[in-house]
Structures are given as structure tokens and as C-alpha cells.
Amino acid sequence: MSSAANNSPVSSIKSWVEKYSLVVLGVIISAGFLAVYHLLGFQPDAGTYIAPGVVVLFSLFAQNLINAHRDIRSRLERYSSKLEEMVRERTEDLIKSNEQLQEEISLRRKTEERLRASESRYRTIFENSGAATLISNENGRALLANTQLSTMTGFSLEELEARDSWTSILENSHQNRVLSWISNNKSSAESPRCFEAVIRCKDGQEKNVFITLASFQESKSVLVSLVDITELKRAEQRLFHQAFHDHLTDLPNRALFMELLNISLRRSRRSRDYLFAVLYMDIDRFKYINDSMGHLFGDRLLVSFAQTIKKCMRDSDTVARMGGDEFAVILDDIQDPSYIFTVMDRINAALKDPLKIEDHTIYVTVSTGIVADCRIYDNPEDIVRDADAAMYGAKDAGRACFKVFESRMHQRFKRTLEMETAMRKALENGEFVLHYQPIISLQGGKVATFEALVRWERPGMGLIHPAEFIPVAEETGLIMPLGRWVLSQACKQMSIWQKTYPELSDCSVSVNLSGRQFNDPELENHIMHVLETSGLSPEHLKLEITENEVMHSPEHAIELLTRIRKAGIKIMIDDFGTGYSSLSYLHRFPIDILKVDRKFVGRLDSINSPSERKIVENIFSLAHGLNLEVVAEGVERSSQNDFLAGLNCRFVQGFLYYRPMPPEMVQPDFLERISK
Numbered sequence: 001m002s003s004a005a006n007n008s009p010v011s012s013i014k015s016w017v018e019k020y021s022l023v024v025l026g027v028i029i030s031a032g033f034l035a036v037y038h039l040l041g042f043q044p045d046a047g048t049y050i051a052p053g054v055v056v057l058f059s060l061f062a063q064n065l066i067n068a069h070r071d072i073r074s075r076l077e078r079y080s081s082k083l084e085e086m087v088r089e090r091t092e093d094l095i096k097s098n099e100q101l102q103e104e105i106s107l108r109r110k111t112e113e114r115l116r117a118s119e120s121r122y123r124t125i126f127e128n129s130g131a132a133t134l135i136s137n138e139n140g141r142a143l144l145a146n147t148q149l150s151t152m153t154g155f156s157l158e159e160l161e162a163r164d165s166w167t168s169i170l171e172n173s174h175q176n177r178v179l180s181w182i183s184n185n186k187s188s189a190e191s192p193r194c195f196e197a198v199i200r201c202k203d204g205q206e207k208n209v210f211i212t213l214a215s216f217q218e219s220k221s222v223l224v225s226l227v228d229i230t231e232l233k234r235a236e237q238r239l240f241h242q243a244f245h246d247h248l249t250d251l252p253n254r255a256l257f258m259e260l261l262n263i264s265l266r267r268s269r270r271s272r273d274y275l276f277a278v279l280y281m282d283i284d285r286f287k288y289i290n291d292s293m294g295h296l297f298g299d300r301l302l303v304s305f306a307q308t309i310k311k312c313m314r315d316s317d318t319v320a321r322m323g324g325d326e327f328a329v330i331l332d333d334i335q336d337p338s339y340i341f342t343v344m345d346r347i348n349a350a351l352k353d354p355l356k357i358e359d360h361t362i363y364v365t366v367s368t369g370i371v372a373d374c375r376i377y378d379n380p381e382d383i384v385r386d387a388d389a390a391m392y393g394a395k396d397a398g399r400a401c402f403k404v405f406e407s408r409m410h411q412r413f414k415r416t417l418e419m420e421t422a423m424r425k426a427l428e429n430g431e432f433v434l435h436y437q438p439i440i441s442l443q444g445g446k447v448a449t450f451e452a453l454v455r456w457e458r459p460g461m462g463l464i465h466p467a468e469f470i471p472v473a474e475e476t477g478l479i480m481p482l483g484r485w486v487l488s489q490a491c492k493q494m495s496i497w498q499k500t501y502p503e504l505s506d507c508s509v510s511v512n513l514s515g516r517q518f519n520d521p522e523l524e525n526h527i528m529h530v531l532e533t534s535g536l537s538p539e540h541l542k543l544e545i546t547e548n549e550v551m552h553s554p555e556h557a558i559e560l561l562t563r564i565r566k567a568g569i570k571i572m573i574d575d576f577g578t579g580y581s582s583l584s585y586l587h588r589f590p591i592d593i594l595k596v597d598r599k600f601v602g603r604l605d606s607i608n609s610p611s612e613r614k615i616v617e618n619i620f621s622l623a624h625g626l627n628l629e630v631v632a633e634g635v636e637r638s639s640q641n642d643f644l645a646g647l648n649c650r651f652v653q654g655f656l657y658y659r660p661m662p663p664e665m666v667q668p669d670f671l672e673r674i675s676k
Ligand code: C2E
Pocket: 437, 452, 453, 454, 465, 466, 467, 470, 483, 486, 512, 513, 514, 544, 574, 575, 598, 633, 634, 635, 636, 653, 654, 655, 656, 660
């Protein structure tokens, strides 16, 4: 606007007037003076012109002065307004920056507060994280530690700081590992590293710790936290020990034994000179001891046996409990196979002395199977299988001995296994049948008893006799279900016969019991249950047991037999004379009948008969003296029958009279024949 005003003709005139008015005025005055002078007719001289000249000059000079003054003033005014402008701008800037500063200060204050809160939070976490925690620089020097660390290790922060590296509290083997991670830790993004280590505390105690190392962002320091896992480690070790050791004897268990055997086997493949042998042992008649003396006693016997066997071995040998009364040994790195026999001699010598358990002293024997050279085997299972087979060979050979494995034992083992499988199926399919062999009363010639004898009608193989499968049934435990079936079937059959044929109303049935059945705690209940369901009265049931069964655990036998007899059932000692019962012992047993073994009867008319006759005579006089009945089994010839009749024998059984027969044979015509 001002420039428009400046450019307007008025302002141009005004500006022109301001710039030149004084000069114009001077010129006008001078010109006026000269005009007046001329008009008045004065003669001009030099002075006449000088005065107007001076005026003009003066007006010029004054005009210039005024113009200069004006110029200066306007310039000053311009400068001043510019200055004002600048001052205003500056002031505004200052105000602005002041406001910014205020904002920044308040922001910083807030940040500081947040930082303080965060630091206090982290300090609380650091102190109360539950782990012993420290901050370490990259050289392993402790910079900060929480109280838990002092509690755990016993060292104060000052004591840790005084050390070149806090890692010196770690066990030597762990120090380098941890230190090298700390010093090489450059990347802050690296994930925390975890170690298990052992620390040595101030009091010398060692503790297992779990160390976690984590790096700080943009710093070479490392956060170290230690968690005490000593108890956890102990529990883990206990669990590991329990998993691989037998809780009773504390010996390695089967799992560990197999693992160690595998190691030995692998070693033998690497080194041709490395020889090792395996012994597989089973305590003879342990079951009888266990059943008669109680399981606690049995347990103590196992412990005592384990200790005795261990003493016979070197430290490098492994003695393991494989389960039950079975133990196995690895004779490690034997220089000479004869060492095996040295060990067997040691075992025999050690077991010559009785084991002392509680107030009892008990003689223990063991059957041992040996695999003398294990290098030829592919896997540990086969070694154990063959040592086990050899152990069964030792049992068959009469126990209390050892047998070295031969390949035919494996065949036997396989046969047993096949037989067991087939028998299980046979039981399910009802392939077992009972045949009955009459026991004849010599007074009147009538059937007094039918002995139930089991047979197996094996499809495609005909009738199989008990001698072939009863030993396997006993070995495998199948005798339990089989024996129960025999007892119940025999009682049922006898009850039916009694009801069908009045001439058999006084007749009894006799059932053979094996040793395992005899030790079955449920036997008594089962017998009573069978009598009840079949309707047979107890007087018509006889149980046949061998002398060996009663002699193994006499106390148990006496107790059980007394109870059974009280119920009215008769007890027979089968195969009498073949076992090892002492005759003097016999009177203590609650028995009714002795069954003289057919071996004696068979020899009655042989060349040696005088001595055999003497034995049989003695058996009869002893039995009669003890008020026992006698049955002579295996009577095949009339000469034998006559001799026995002469001894007042009242009952006989044998092919001379009848062979065992299927129940269908007991028909009216058969009964007619026997009653004649
Ligand atoms: P054991 O109890 O002594 O049975 C008598 C065995 O002698 C029977 O053989 C019978 O056939 C046979 N025998 C009978 N009279 C004569 C004879 O005049 N001459 C000859 N040479 N032998 C005769 P079997 O039936 O083969 O039984 C053999 C053994 O098997 C039995 O001997 C018994 O110990 C056992 N046994 C049979 N059945 C059972 C059963 O159901 N349970 C149990 N635990 N064992 C049984």
C-alpha cells in the first residue's frame, strides 16, 4: 500500500517538494531579488549576484542537509522497525524454545520416573527371582549378586568380587565351559545357555546347580542365574538306581544285567582275547522254603544268598538278580576258562556252611547253568536263554550241581516251550481226559478205589501219557489249572458212578497231587468247593502225594494234612520207598495209606528178590505197626500177588487186574465181572 501511495502523483509531488522546496525557495528568492533589483534599476555588480548565489547555495546546502537528515531518519526508522521485527521474532523463538524445553523437561522427568520404577521392579525381580543371580562382566568378574547367591554358596558379593572370576566356585571341568561362553558372548540376540554344573560352597559342600546364562542388550555383561538341583539330582539318581537294581538285594536287576551283557558282547567282538562267561543260578527248592517259612524269611534268605555269592566273585564280575530265586553272573575278562570251575568250587565251599537267618540255620544248594564261551553269540538274550536251559539241565540232573550249556539243551528248552504252548491250548479245548485204574481189595476182589490218571488226547498224536507232560506242567505252573480240573472231574465222575451203580456206593476215587499244588494256599478251599459242587462225600476222596513233597516242608505238610484229614479225606503216600523220607519220621505225618512203589513189586520175583522181599516185608511191618493201610502198585503177575497176599496186603493195583481205563468202560457188565 505504501509503495502504491509512494507511486501516486500526490506523493510524488510531495516527495519532490520535500526534496527540492528549499532549493526552489532559494532560487525563487534569488530570482526575486534580482528581478526587484533590476526593476529598481540598480546597477548590478558582483555583489548583486553573489548574494542570490549564496542564497541558492545556502538553500542547496540546507536542502541537502534536510534531505540527508530525512534520509538518515527514514533509514533509522527502517532499521529500528527491522530491529523491532527481529527482536519480536527472536522473542517469539525464545518463547517457543522455552515451551519446548519445558515439555522436554517434563518428558524427561516422566521418563526418569518410569526408569526408576522399572529399575526398582527389576531390582525386586533380581532379589526375589528364587534363583541365585549375579551379573558378570565378560571376564567373569562378579558385578552384582543377590542375597540368594550368598545363601546358596556362602560367599558374599565382596568375596565373589575379590576373585578373578566367580566361575572359580564351579568344579574345574565346568569352569572353562561357562567362562568361554561368557567371554565369547557378543551377540545379545543369542539365546540363553543352560548348563548343569557342580559348585563348591564356602563350607566345602558340593551342590548340583542348573546355570542359565543370558546376555544383556548392548553390553558385554551376562546375567547368571543358578538354581540348586541337588535334591532333584539325588532323586534322579535314586530313581535310576531303583530302575536298574533289585530293591531287595540291591544287586543289578535283569534290565541292567542285559545291558552289561551287551557291553561285554560288543567288547568281545572288538578284542579277540576278551573272554567272558555267564552263570545262571536258581536256588534249589526255594519255593518250599518260602511257603513253609514265610515270605519274610524267604526274602532274608535271598539277601543272604546274594551276599554269599557276591563274596565268591571278583569286583569286576557282575552278580544280578534276575527275578524270584534266580541270579545271574557275568565272569568278566577271564584269562582261562578253568576260572569258571574255580568260581564254582568257591560257591560250593561257601554254601557248605549253612546260611544264618534269624534264629535258623539253613542249608541252601543251587543249580547252575553255564555258558562258558559267550563270544559266539549274536545277542545277550540268547546267552541268557542258553544259560537258563543249562540250569534246567542241572535241575534235571538232581539239583545242587552245575551244567555247561550244550546245544541239545537248547532243543529241550524249545520242546518245553512248544509243549507249554500246546498244553495251554489243550486246556482251553478240553483235550485232557481222565482214565481210571481200579485198586482192588484182596478180601473179596472188589474195586475199593479208582485212581484218576490224566491223559492228553492230542489231535493227530494220539493219547499222551502223563510222564511226558506232567513234568512240563509242573515246570511251567500249568499243573495248577490242570490239577484243579483233574480234581473236580474225578469227584464229579465218582459221584455220578455212586448214584448210578449202588455197588460202587462205598467206592472212592484217588487223585494225584503234585508238589506245586500241594503248596497252593488255595488248595484246601478248592477241595472243599469241589466236594460241595460234586456232591461226593469227603470219605470217598483220597489224595496221593509223594514222600518228597511232604518232606520238603514237613511243618507245612503236617498242618495242611491234619486239616484235610479232619474233613474226612484220606491221605496216601504215593511211590513209597523211592523218595528220601526217613521211616522214623513217618509217624509224625497224618497219613492213612502207603502205596508201595511198583519198582519194589516188580522185583519181587527177580533174581535179587530175597533182598527186595525183605524190603517189602519191612515196609509192611512198619506200616502195620503204624496202623497204616498198604496198597501195592504195579502188580503184574500172580506170583507177586501171592507174595503180597502172604504179607497180609489188603489192596493191590496193577495190570494183573486192570489197566487204567476210560470212564465209559465202567458199565454194568464190568461191574458184574468184578463182583463175581
Ligand atoms: P502213579 O500215581 O504212581 O500212577 C501209577 C502209574 O503206574 C500209572 O501210570 C499207571 O498206569 C501205572 N501202572 C499201574 N499199574 C501198573 C503195572 O502193573 N505195571 C506198570 N508198568 N505200570 C502200572 P501213568 O498213568 O502213566 O501215570 C504216571 C504218573 O503220572 C503217575 O504215577 C502220577 O505220578 C502221574 N500222574 C498221573 N495222573 C496225574 C494227575 O492227574 N495229576 C498229577 N499230579 N500226576 C498225575
